[in-house]
Amino acid sequence: MKAEEKQLVYSLKSPAEKRAAFKLLMDQYQERLYFAIRKILIDHDDTNDAIQECFIKIWNKIDTFNVEASLYTWMYKIAVNQALQQLRKRKNSFKNEQQYTEFLETKISNSTLMDGDEIQKLLQQAILKLPEKQRLVFNMKYYDDLKYEEIAEITDGSIGSLKASYHHAVKKIEEFLKSH
Known part of the structure; x- marks a missing residue:
């Protein structure tokens, strides 16, 4: 410190x-x-x-x-x-997970933070499709540039499982982006 x-x-x-x-x-x-x-x-x-x-x-x-x-x-x-x-x-x-995901997709589409950047919106939609843990790990690593040790401390997870979650998240995002 x-x-x-x-x-x-x-x-x-x-x-x-x-x-x-x-x-x-x-x-x-x-x-x-x-x-x-x-x-x-x-x-x-x-x-x-x-x-x-x-x-x-x-x-x-x-x-x-x-x-x-x-x-x-x-x-x-x-x-x-x-x-x-x-x-x-x-x-x-919400009644179910699908309805909640649709609510969030609408929020992403209407977000002023992304200021019309279609690629950013598409990336956010891809991230939204991830399971909660993968989404969390991806955001911490990709956007906040945290080290796996810091993420492990925050999430109480092991470094190995966090690396695997991040790897799977990246692959799923790549697949989503290729198909859209």
Whole structure:
């Protein structure tokens, strides 16, 4: 952990400095965590709900954070777990998996974040077709450029199974893109 990150953590753990330090933490990490969650949930409103819950959990659990660990990895794990919890809630509001997938495909098609980039939309549709674990691993590796060790820490998975999930995800995405 960098010295400035360590100081931020000490400030977060100090009752006198916690509010100001937390604002700094949000300024530094909110956008990155938002997009990590957004890749999982696709929907902007669901993502906003999840990011709020994520920061509440960070606020409440910062005292348990190990200063020697990576702050971003710890927060990323909280964000991913919150996104997955939100995803399960959202899925339960649909009759079946197909209906939920169609809802997400519509969100991708109407997304202003991709600004009309058809290739990006096609890639997102391919990612959406992946099983949840493969989609998660692919996003972490491809978009967030996390190392397998970091992904293993976040997902509590083995490096070997994560490499296999990523490999299978890439193959499925390639097949999808070739057929579209």
